[in-house]
Amino acid sequence: MAISEEKLRDLILDKFPGADIDIVDLVGDRDHYQITVTSAAFNGKTLLAQHKMINEALKDYLGGKLHALSIKTKAK
Amino acid sequence: MNKILIQIKHDIDSNDVVLFMKGTKESPMCGFSAVVCHILDKLNVPYKDINVLSDPELRQGIKDFTDWPTIPQLYVKGEFIGGSDIVKEMYASGDLALLLKDLVK
Numbered sequence: 677m678a679i680s681e682e683k684l685r686d687l688i689l690d691k692f693p694g695a696d697i698d699i700v701d702l703v704g705d706r707d708h709y710q711i712t713v714t715s716a717a718f719n720g721k722t723l724l725a726q727h728k729m730i731n732e733a734l735k736d737y738l739g740g741k742l743h744a745l746s747i748k749t750k751a752k
Numbered sequence: 753m754n755k756i757l758i759q760i761k762h763d764i765d766s767n768d769v770v771l772f773m774k775g776t777k778e779s780p781m782c783g784f785s786a787v788v789c790h791i792l793d794k795l796n797v798p799y800k801d802i803n804v805l806s807d808p809e810l811r812q813g814i815k816d817f818t819d820w821p822t823i824p825q826l827y828v829k830g831e832f833i834g835g836s837d838i839v840k841e842m843y844a845s846g847d848l849a850l851l852l853k854d855l856v857k
Binding site: 723724727728731735738739744745746747748 | 783784815819820821822832833834835836837838841842
């Protein structure tokens with residue numbers, strides 16, 4: 677199972693409108709991604725809270741269709 | 753609370769540092785778990801490793817318990833710290849060393 681980069685981007689943009697999103701397909705199998713999300717929604721939030729927000733946005737995919745995701749968040 | 757959640761709570765309460773991981777610290781079965789083991793070893797912090805692959809109920813149970821969808825999961829003094837990305841970032845910033853400074857062996 678895998679998910680396209682476009683789908684991944686859409687899922688995040690849906691929850692974080694206006695976010696800057698950088699996606700790297702680590703292995704080239706559309707199943708191991710590294711994403712960096714920069715969003716004003718992270719302002720004042722702890723790192724753990726920021727990652728929880730990303731997990732929530734991707735909850736239907738993480739651990740299932742999306743095998744491995746490395747997440748980086750930045751406030752803007 | 754069901755049996756597995758009680759067991760998880762007990763393990764977290766009775767160990768200062770607990771890592772729920774795939775495989776064991778001697779033989780991690782996943783790159784993300786291995787990274788956290790490596791960092792804890794670097795910081796010279798003893799920890800209890802719990803292999804979620806040993807029990808499907810535990811593997812799901814820890815996700816429900818923490819409300820966190822992925823493994824590994826690091827707990828320090830009863831508090832959930834994060835998964836491998838957060839641990840890596842906190843290690844790089846020095847925050848992790850600060851958090852664990854009293855637990856170094």
